[in-house]
Amino acid sequence: MELVYSQQKERREVAELPDRELAVRAREGDMVCFETLVTRKTPAVVSLARRIVGSAEDARDVAQMVFLRVWNEIHRYDSRYSLNTWLYRIATNLSIDFLRSSRSRERAHGATLHLVRAREEATAGDATRTAEDAELSQLFEAVSCRLSEKQKAAFVLREMQDCETREIAEILGCGESTVRNHLFNARRILRKEMERLYPEFLRGRNRP
């Protein structure tokens, strides 16, 4: 009984530690810290992966891969830098890899699968989501198909995760000017796609 109490107390104390401290302790082999890190970062990682891979179910698979990679590579984490940048880098790279492999899979099996899955997810997930978020999420999924993986990742990181350009450059492993270029092109393509797919939505643009 006392042991259970002390474990709970330890978990409570660990839960209050900042990200960096958790990562440092996890690097030293503290599994409670690692578990806390996984629990704390799961929503952010799933959100990021979801926007890039486009499916909630796949995003959860990617999140598992991300945390496994984190555990495997934690010795490489440099605590002078932000944990989020390192984590987002892993998550973005794995999401892009996943997207590439799933695109090739879907080319092989036909695009119907994606449509069926998207509809299933829309009905299952929307109940727990606010209406506006759900609408935006679906809109983004529909119009972001023509973005390259890097453009999509840059846009998601900038707009939805609110990362700095410098941070995105680190995550994507490119220069800040390249990130700005990705963002500029992503906006242009998204605008075009919205005009093509949702003209009725854009008709309201010139309303007073």
Add this chain to the structure above:
Amino acid sequence: MSTPSAANPVCAIIRASFEPYRRDALPSPQRRMLREHLLACEGCRSAAAAEDPTLRFARPLHEPVSEGETREILAAVMTGVDLLKTERRIRMGSGRRARGLRVGSAAAAAAAAVAAAVLVSSGWGILQSPMPGRAIAGASAAAPAPAAASAASVSAAPASAPAMQPAAMAEAEPAPSPDATVYDWNPGAGREEPRVVWIVDRGLDI
């Protein structure tokens, strides 16, 4: 929630910032302020969407992850971690075995090299008759022993012996070692044939 009003000074500032925001030229504090304002002010949200529909995405879009889902992900990750740990242990075990073999073969090679050096430096004049039993045991591990390949001293094959002798070592002063034994598996081999010589120097036991 604010009402749509461009007359509101804050709304006016925010709307003037749409253009630099799109160019990614807005400093972080203003950028954050704009995003927060857009979340709260429906009027500015509409104005932003009217100016550039992609500005509708300028907000955190969090994927709802329930506690149950987080627990499932955590459980899957911890199972994966256990597998990775097991894999590491197996790899480390086989690594140790491989390292053991490498160390063993390196020691054997070093011993053979030292033995050969001593033997060569002694001018091949220290050879004894081998013990046939041992030679065959050694040969059966390395290569099938031909019937004619009875152990013989190198001196029994003078034609091929000089060919094996490195030039630099050939000049060394002889230092006879009474313990060295040479097992020569093809004493009659010519220059074109491979020559297999097993040298054992009991004086160099390590």
